[in-house]
Amino acid sequence: MHELSVTESLLKLALSYAEQAQASKVTDLHLVIGRLSSIVDDSVQFYWDFVAEDSICAGAKLHFERRPAVLKCMDCSNEFTIEQDLNPCPVCGGTHTIIISGEEFFLDSIEIEKEAEKTI
């Protein structure tokens, strides 16, 4: 259910930018998703095809850029990446960390087509 609401929000956002740009069709959406943002891209893609069906986004392809979670250890200043499990600093074992990136979830850009302007 979560991804359905997310996908509906995504469509609204894409449509508002497409309208501003006077697009006749949206062909591609470029999304950025951080490792910590608990979004399943397969589900978003699955819902997308239904949600976008009757709009100028119908058939648009979703592109996901996955960003890893990058943490900085406050004890030894080491920066490290987390792919799967949340582990302490691999250098000193410290748990005083700040999260530098990995929580992104935004629409970076869309690709649109426009009717060529008619010159009289």
Place this chain on the structure above:
Amino acid sequence: MSSIRVPVVEKIFSANDRMAQQNHQLLDSHKVLSINLMASPGAGKTTFILETIKRVQDKIRVGVIEGDTAPVTIDADKIISAGMPAVQINTGGDCHLDASMMSDGLAQLDLSQLDLLIVENVGNLICPAAWDLGTHFKLLVSSVPEGDDKPYKYPNIFRGLEILVINKTDLQPYVEYNMDYFRQGVEMLNPGLVTFPLSCRTGEGFDQWINWLTEKVAQFKKS
């Protein structure tokens, strides 16, 4: 036909976040301190709210918004029988409350008669984390029998919290639960998070939470 790339760089949740901001301003203007209470099903959310109300009701006026996926008013009825105003919001099967549902709930409450608003979110550790409601605090009730691996499995929900309640501490002798391991995960995600280990059943640890809450409500009234 010409293909053009249009930059967006906007959060997917931006519409919800704007609505949440409006909720926040409304609560501020009435000086109602508000808490978005999240937890998995069975962590003890409603019991925690009832126990909190019981201990503060002679000095703090509490209102509750109950988020439920189904139109059963079991939880809201319990709050109302405790003598406090409660509003039930049905999410229609959705797994979380969003800022727009919260706004509907706020419209049904007389905010001028409240000091504290507790919003009981839908029982779920994933979705509610993504949808800001505009409350002043986000609180998670995590109970001992759920296991000590929760911060590692659901990092997102621990990130945005201001308050963590570890409930059912009286069950620790009976289940596999390493409190240090749990708190290490929390510390990595949310350093220095205000944490109250307590038991709604025995009342152990509850006073610290009530003292903290009472002080925050008083500070907010004065601010």
